[in-house]
Amino acid sequence: MEKPVLSSPSADPSLVFVVKEHMFDKVVTPSDVGKLNRLVIPKQYAEKYFPLDPEESDREGAASSPAETKKLGLLLSFEDRGGKPWRFRYSYWNSSQSYVITKGWSRFVKEKGLGAGDTVSFSRGSGNPAARRRLFIDWKRRQPQPARPHLRGFTNTIPLPSGPLTSPFNSIMACGHHWRARTALYNVNWLAPAAAAQPKPEVHPGAPAATMPPSVTLGSRSKRLRLFGVNLDFSEPLPE
């Protein structure tokens, strides 16, 4: 067990400090923050910290018997750094032999804006059994990634993928956008006409070689691309 640490003030105004023991961290995968709406808990930590067949089956949300618990899972209640409670369903998936947090997880991902590579951290209170039953969840952003260019349109600002920009169209010049309502996930891509009777795109400044066709590749330092007489402006990534 790691050295207990003093936390920031908890939600309970009568407690100024909570002594916590760190349990484990997980660097979340794309699936952990994607639409599968589940977080896989590494088996070694799951069995150590969140046993599903405990002798002392006194956890909140526990079913009546250990066998039932194994089948139905548990309701685990955490507090985040602001004292906000988070209740997650935690269970074992026989099919994948893995321990997962399911219900409630996607709300956490959304509220915190978790992305792949970010770290979630699990702790519990330190001290007597009652204190140790108190669970905490925290998270931190992954190390800053190299800046990516963004295309700032007239009405939309659209994060660009870092790789080559491609389109399912091979025979037309197409500038496509693809997004999901009410999320910030946008995907812009385009292609040059196959038989281009078009001016070659000019990239300013410090342009990498723009290969087109089959695709336009933008360097992270490009700030402006003039394409078919149209100015495309790139900006730094949006503040998060």
Place this chain on the structure above:
Amino acid sequence: MEKPVLSSPSADPSLVFVVKEHMFDKVVTPSDVGKLNRLVIPKQYAEKYFPLDPEESDREGAASSPAETKKLGLLLSFEDRGGKPWRFRYSYWNSSQSYVITKGWSRFVKEKGLGAGDTVSFSRGSGNPAARRRLFIDWKRRQPQPARPHLRGFTNTIPLPSGPLTSPFNSIMACGHHWRARTALYNVNWLAPAAAAQPKPEVHPGAPAATMPPSVTLGSRSKRLRLFGVNLDFSEPLPE
């Protein structure tokens, strides 16, 4: 209640006609006829015609008490237009707050060859309470869809919306595509540059006036649009 109608001969050879009252129709979704093996009954109809907590809990397959019925559902017995009996489990899903027909439904879908967009129709006998307890199910193929132009790209064929094609970009020429995985719903849109130093698009043949900006409108008879030196070919809708 709609006007009672005389049906075709029923399964009971002693009865030549059955008087039916139409209850409701549902245009089935892809999920209703897909692998989920369930039919969602719109709540308004479910609660009106197939109540799960009836005072008179005398329906076939009803559990012993109203509370039990709510939990376990009912066995509903229908006759199709040929008098063939169809028994479906009908219940309420707490999690999605929806009424569903489950067991038995996939067999109906398979036998009738139901596809998305087809309509299933629910009726019951007209007259005294006993007659009204007799349930009927029928279905009809969806209307042939009106032809829509399709944009046939090199690698993709993308159904176009019938209305004007617009884009959230106002300042660049953008040809966007927007779709949801595994459904056939695609949405193609584009716009001309706001300050177009571009040739006007030419539309062949029988072109409607192409207004651009702010948007390009394609008539259903347009087969080809030459836009910025790029040919866009339109075809009839794909065979289904």
Place this chain on the structure above:
DNA sequence: CATTTCACCTGACTC
């Protein structure tokens, strides 16, 4: 085994 059934779950959408 695959397929069906079952009891959940979530997000997109509507009002």
Place this chain on the structure above:
DNA sequence: TGAGTCAGGTGAAAT
């Protein structure tokens, strides 16, 4: 906006 509906999913159990 927030609440309700429901289409489209899931894992597990039943068949």
